[in-house]
Amino acid sequence: MKLVIVLLALILAPLSDAVPDQSPNGVGNWFSRLPNAQEKLTRLHFYIHDIMTGPNPTTVPIAQANITDASPTKFGLVYVMDSPLTVGPSLDSKIIGRCQGTFAFASQEEIGLLLTLNFVFTDGIYAGSTLSVLGPKKRDNFYREYPIIGGSGVFRLAEGVSTDHTYQGTVAPGAKAPTDTTVYVLHYDVAAANYAEEVEMNHEYAEVIEFNRNQKYAEDIELTKNLINQVKFN
Numbered sequence: 001m002k003l004v005i006v007l008l009a010l011i012l013a014p015l016s017d018a019v020p021d022q023s024p025n026g027v028g029n030w031f032s033r034l035p036n037a038q039e040k041l042t043r044l045h046f047y048i049h050d051i052m053t054g055p056n057p058t059t060v061p062i063a064q065a066n067i068t069d070a071s072p073t074k075f076g077l078v079y080v081m082d083s084p085l086t087v088g089p090s091l092d093s094k095i096i097g098r099c100q101g102t103f104a105f106a107s108q109e110e111i112g113l114l115l116t117l118n119f120v121f122t123d124g125i126y127a128g129s130t131l132s133v134l135g136p137k138k139r140d141n142f143y144r145e146y147p148i149i150g151g152s153g154v155f156r157l158a159e160g161v162s163t164d165h166t167y168q169g170t171v172a173p174g175a176k177a178p179t180d181t182t183v184y185v186l187h188y189d190v191a192a193a194n195y196a197e198e199v200e201m202n203h204e205y206a207e208v209i210e211f212n213r214n215q216k217y218a219e220d221i222e223l224t225k226n227l228i229n230q231v232k233f234n
Contacts, residue, residue: 019128129153160185
């Protein structure tokens with residue numbers, strides 16, 4: 001039985017970061033196991049590439065107010081974006097997802113944005129999962145911090161902080177420096193809860209087998225004693 005439990009651990013351990021079942025029944029089952037889930041902290045690091053010029057821009061303006069052109073802070077200007085997330089600062093490095101959403105110039109006193117974004121992961125162990133960002137951005141700050149308000153897939157019920165700054169290294173001629181982004185996010189490892197429950201079930205099963213084995217052993221001894229007594233009597 002110990003072998004069964006060890007094999008179960010080897011099978012289930014890699015699934016802890018797998019995207020869970022997204023059907024209604026799957027989500028309901030996920031929530032039913034949530035009380036036994038472990039909260040875990042995950043750190044992510046990637047680069048966001050906003051391409052605003054050229055034949056294939058990833059960030060484009062979609063609306064502005066009547067007063068935007070006269071505003072020193074571009075108040076009322078709205079952009080939509082679908083920008084790649086890469087492992088390294090170069091746009092040629094591996095793409096692991098997209099930054100999709102909108103941002104609006106929302107301050108009349110200084111250049112400040114309101115971000116409504118999703119980090120959509122398309123490669124690696126978090127493929128199929130997302131993180132949602134909602135918050136203000138003061139563009140002129142060196143470091144900018146935003147709240148993570150939720151997520152999907154592996155990151156269901158996630159909360160955390162995304163902090164970024166403009167990449168300070170060398171970039172290709174004519175290229176815009178990417179946004180160097182680090183995310184700290186708390187989320188739940190429900191797969192680990194499943195594993196713990198499976199192990200507990202196997203422990204209970206092993207105890208039942210051991211009890212039955214002892215019971216059978218006791219019955220065999222009693223039967224043997226009866227046979228011996230019968231032989232002696234005869």
